[in-house]
Structures are given as structure tokens and as C-alpha cells.
Amino acid sequence: MTQSVVVQVGQCGNQIGCCFWDLALREHAAVNKKAIYDEAISSFFRNVDTRVVGDGGSISKGKICSLKARAVLIDMEEGVVNEILQGPLRDVFDSKQLITDISGSGNNWAVGHKVFGSLYQEKILEKLRKSAEHCDCLQCFFIIHSMGGGTGSGLGTFLLKVLEDEFPEVYRFVTSIYPSGEDDVITSPYNSILAMKELNEHADCVLPIDNQSLFDIISKIDLMMNSGKLGAAIKPKSLVTSSTGVFKKRQEKPFDAMNNIVANLLLNLTSSARFEGSLNMDLNEIIMNLVPFPQLHYLVSSLTPLYTLADVNIPPRRLDQMFSDAFSKDHQLIRADPKHSLYLACALMVRGNVQISDLRRNIERLKPSLQFVSWNQEGWKTSLCSVPPVGHSHSLLALANNTCVKPTFIDLRERFIRLYKKKAHLHHYLQIEGMEESCFTEAVSSLSALVQEYNQLDATKSMPVEDLPRLNIAM
Numbered sequence: 001m002t003q004s005v006v007v008q009v010g011q012c013g014n015q016i017g018c019c020f021w022d023l024a025l026r027e028h029a030a031v032n033k034k035a036i037y038d039e040a041i042s043s044f045f046r047n048v049d050t051r052v053v054g055d056g057g058s059i060s061k062g063k064i065c066s067l068k069a070r071a072v073l074i075d076m077e078e079g080v081v082n083e084i085l086q087g088p089l090r091d092v093f094d095s096k097q098l099i100t101d102i103s104g105s106g107n108n109w110a111v112g113h114k115v116f117g118s119l120y121q122e123k124i125l126e127k128l129r130k131s132a133e134h135c136d137c138l139q140c141f142f143i144i145h146s147m148g149g150g151t152g153s154g155l156g157t158f159l160l161k162v163l164e165d166e167f168p169e170v171y172r173f174v175t176s177i178y179p180s181g182e183d184d185v186i187t188s189p190y191n192s193i194l195a196m197k198e199l200n201e202h203a204d205c206v207l208p209i210d211n212q213s214l215f216d217i218i219s220k221i222d223l224m225m226n227s228g229k230l231g232a233a234i235k236p237k238s239l240v241t242s243s244t245g246v247f248k249k250r251q252e253k254p255f256d257a258m259n260n261i262v263a264n265l266l267l268n269l270t271s272s273a274r275f276e277g278s279l280n281m282d283l284n285e286i287i288m289n290l291v292p293f294p295q296l297h298y299l300v301s302s303l304t305p306l307y308t309l310a311d312v313n314i315p316p317r318r319l320d321q322m323f324s325d326a327f328s329k330d331h332q333l334i335r336a337d338p339k340h341s342l343y344l345a346c347a348l349m350v351r352g353n354v355q356i357s358d359l360r361r362n363i364e365r366l367k368p369s370l371q372f373v374s375w376n377q378e379g380w381k382t383s384l385c386s387v388p389p390v391g392h393s394h395s396l397l398a399l400a401n402n403t404c405v406k407p408t409f410i411d412l413r414e415r416f417i418r419l420y421k422k423k424a425h426l427h428h429y430l431q432i433e434g435m436e437e438s439c440f441t442e443a444v445s446s447l448s449a450l451v452q453e454y455n456q457l458d459a460t461k462s463m464p465v466e467d468l469p470r471l472n473i474a475m
């Protein structure tokens with residue numbers, strides 16, 4: 001089995017990262033009742049004998065002694081990381097995995113990227129190398145960050161280039177939280193556009209998620225919970241937003257519910273890499289099958305179900321609903337409508353009590369309502385993992401390489417241009433060494449080129465799908 005390392009950067013990255021580790025521990029605890037350190041756990045955790053001084057003795061087999069997350073935590077403020085170190089997950093992290101500063105990047109991409117980038121490059125590299133040394137076969141780095149602030153956005157994308165240079169063979173999966181229209185960071189359009197150029201150039205795969213969509217999903221769940229009958233029928237702890245693990249003892253924070261949705265996404269994405277299944281999809285297969293061109297590496301994700309009803313018998317109709325929901329715009333983690341846009345490829349990652357025949361039946365059922373590019377009409381990739389998420393009998397993560405990401409990028413560009421036309425807030429950036437106006441113009445051109453690629457694909461949409469003549473095999 002292979003291993004992965006999570007690199008969580010900035011406030012948002014670290015807060016989501018913690019939800020991920022909390023849920024991951026719960027998931028493994030639910031399966032691994034004897035507390036044996038096995039291959040499944042080893043993909044994201046090390047087993048360490050903490051009595052051994054220095055690096056802590058790694059134990060490759062046997063009873064779990066002390067689990068350490070394969071993670072590097074980076075923030076240029078101390079608050080969030082300190083809170084983690086005092087919280088219920090403190091034992092999962094080692095002080096050697098952390099990098100913090102005091103001042104933060106002040107919502108300025110340039111401070112994160114240029115100032116802290118050069119200041120911390122060596123230190124970051126050292127931590128990354130150490131985390132890689134602890135792996136037998138390091139397959140992926142999972143970077144978690146927000147696009148709108150300074151540290152996650154600036155230093156987070158600086159780090160992508162560092163990873164690319166130092167570990168060219170290791171995949172870089174980036175989970176990027178895009179700001180909503182009403183974001184409290186005024187400079188978020190600048191930070192996001194500057195970060196996008198780096199994502200375009202140095203990520204292998206990006207999962208864009210926007211805070212507005214997360215918020216809408218939460219509101220929908222709340223509405224359902226509070227609307228009479230259904231609320232009582234929902235199985236406790238089955239909400240995709242709930243943190244019933246180690247976090248339940250403390251006060252819920254504003255982003256907790258949203259972050260749990262993202263943590264669930266990451267758990268489902270990595271489930272095949274962590275557990276056995278009748279139809280496995282390794283992380284490298286996601287990139288191989290879903291990214292046909294290097295630049296078009298943005299995957300729109302959706303999670304279903306958002307909760308499980310207490311009735312454990314799943315009638316096929318309800319199972320089919322899970323597949324239908326995955327394609328509806330209400331379930332996407334970014335504001336997008338894949339059904340009415342063009343697919344380049346689509347992955348369905350199913351967990352739990354679902355058969356291959358269910359998967360096939362639903363693909364056949366949904367296919368006529370979806371449009372795929374002419375050269376990839378059968379662009380489906382599927383996986384079945386036998387272990388469901390805690391509290392659920394089954395679940396589905398759909399990943400779509402689809403032109404429906406385009407409106408988010410266009411919207412961001414418009415917000416950027418509104419500020420940039422007036423040169424508002426620009427001086428904060430230009431006073432940083434290495435920042436010039438050309439950084440902004442190049443970043444916006446990079447985004448425009450990406451939008452143009454999606455436009456070209458969309459232009460083929462109305463064309464009738466060619467039915468290529470088939471060669472008949474002589475019998």
C-alpha cells in the first residue's frame with residue numbers, strides 16, 4: 001500500500017485538516033476493533049513508540065502504540081495551530097510537524113508567497129522531507145488551503161512549486177476553498193487570482209469548493225431537520241455536517257459544519273486508498289482517468305447522501321436517488337450545474353453496501369441526460385469500497401471534469417477586475433519585494449486562457465455526437 005501526506009496551510013487549511021483527521025480516526029476505529037496497525041491505517045498515519053527519544057521509534061506492525069498523522073501543519077499565525085495542540089487531537093501531531101509564525105500574512109497573497117515563502121522555504125522543505133522519509137511509498141500530497149486569505153493562498157501555492165521541484169513523482173492534490181461573494185476578505189479576488197495561476201501551473205488535480213455552496217448545503221440540511229417528520233427519521237450522527245467525534249466536547253465553531261463536509265469529501269476520495277474493495281480506484285487512477293489535459297485539472301465534486309435515514313433497509317429507489325442527487329446542482333460543492341454542461345470525464349466513488357450492478361444500472365439510467373465530449377463518450381471511472389462512512393450504510397462521491405467550473409472562474413475574474421481597474425489595495429502588494437503589476441496581469445491572463453479552453457470545449461457542445469462506424473468483426 002502507498003502513503004499520503006496532508007499539508008494544511010493557513011487558518012482554513014488547518015481547520016479543515018483537523019476535521020479530516022478526526023473523521024479519519026473515527027472511521028478506522030469503527031473498522032479496526034482490535035487496534036492493530038495495518039496497511040489501511042498506515043496510508044495516513046504512522047505508528048510510533050513515543051518512549052523512544054528523538055524521532056520516536058516507528059513501528060511497522062502489531063498493536064497501535066501511538067498514531068501520528070502524516071501531516072505538516074503550516075500557519076503564519078499561531079492561534080489556530082496552538083488551539084489544535086491544546087485540543088483533543090493534540091497527540092496526533094508532533095511539534096516537529098509544525099511551522100508557525102506570529103504576524104500572519106494579513107490577507108495578502110504577496111506576503112504569504114514572497115515574504116514567508118523565501119523565509120520559510122528551507123524549513124518547510126526539511127519538514128516535507130522528514131514526512132516523506134517516514135513513508136515506504138509516498139504517492140500523494142494533499143494540500144488544503146483557502147484561496148481568499150494570505151497564508152493558505154500565498155504560502156500554500158508557493159509550496160506547490162517546492163513540492164513539484166523536490167518530489168516530481170508525487171502527485172499534488174489540492175483542496176481549495178474559494179471565497180463567497182460576501183466574503184469578509186476584501187482583497188480575496190486578488191489573492192484568489194494570484195493563487196489560481198500557481199494552481200494552473202503546479203497542481204496535478206484541484207478540487208475547488210466554494211464557501212457559499214457549503215453554506216447552502218448546510219441550510220438545506222437544517223431546513224429538512226426542522227421540517228417535521230423527516231427530522232425525526234434521520235439517523236443521529238449521519239449528517240455530512242456533524243462532528244460527533246472528539247470535537248463534540250467543545251463549542252462548535254462557525255465553520256465546523258462546512259469543514260466537515262470537506263472532510264467527508266477527502267475521506268471518500270481516499271477511501272479506496274485506505275480500505276479494500278471489490279473495485280479499487282487508486283489516487284493515481286483518478287488523475288490518469290479524469291485529467292485528459294494538464295491544465296484542465298479542476299474537478300467538481302458532489303457528496304450524497306447528506307444524511308442517512310434511520311431505516312437501514314435501502315430500497316433500490318432510494319439508492320437510485322443517491323446517484324441522481326450526485327448530478328443535481330444542489331449537491332455540488334461549488335456553484336455549478338454539471339448536468340447542463342459538458343463532461344470530459346466522470347468518476348463515481350461508491351462506498352458501503354452497493355453492488356456493481358447498482359452502479360451500472362444507474363450509469364445507464366443517467367447517461368442519456370448527460371453530455372460528454374465527443375471523444376470520450378464512455379468517460380466513466382468507478383470504484384466500490386466496502387467500508388462505508390461512519391453512520392452510513394452507503395455513500396457516493398462524484399467527481400466531474402466538467403465545463404461547469406467556468407462560471408466560478410469568470411465571476412472571480414469580474415470581481416478582480418472591479419478592484420484592479422481602480423488599483424484599489426494594490427499598493428499593499430506592490431510594496432512587497434518581487435511583486436510588480438505584471439504579476440497581476442500575468443495571473444489574470446493565465447485565468448483567461450483557462451476560461452478560453454473551457455469555452456472551446458463548450459463550443460463543441462451543440463454539435464451532434466458523431467456515431468462512429470464500428471468495424472464488424474468477421475465471425
Ligand SMILES: Nc1nc2c(ncn2[C@@H]2O[C@H](COP(=O)(O)OP(=O)(O)OP(=O)(O)O)[C@@H](O)[C@H]2O)c(=O)[nH]1
Nearest residue numbers: 010011012015104105107146148149150151152255
Ligand atoms: N470553509 C472554511 N473557510 C474558511 C475557514 N477559515 C477561513 N475560511 C475562509 O478563508 C478565507 C480567509 O482565509 P484564511 O484561511 O482565514 O487565511 P490564512 O490562510 O490564514 O491567511 P492570513 O490569515 O491572511 O495569514 C475566507 O474566504 C474565509 O471565509 C474555515 O475553517 N473553513
Ligand SMILES: [Mg+2]
Nearest residue numbers: 010011077104
Ligand atoms: Mg490566518
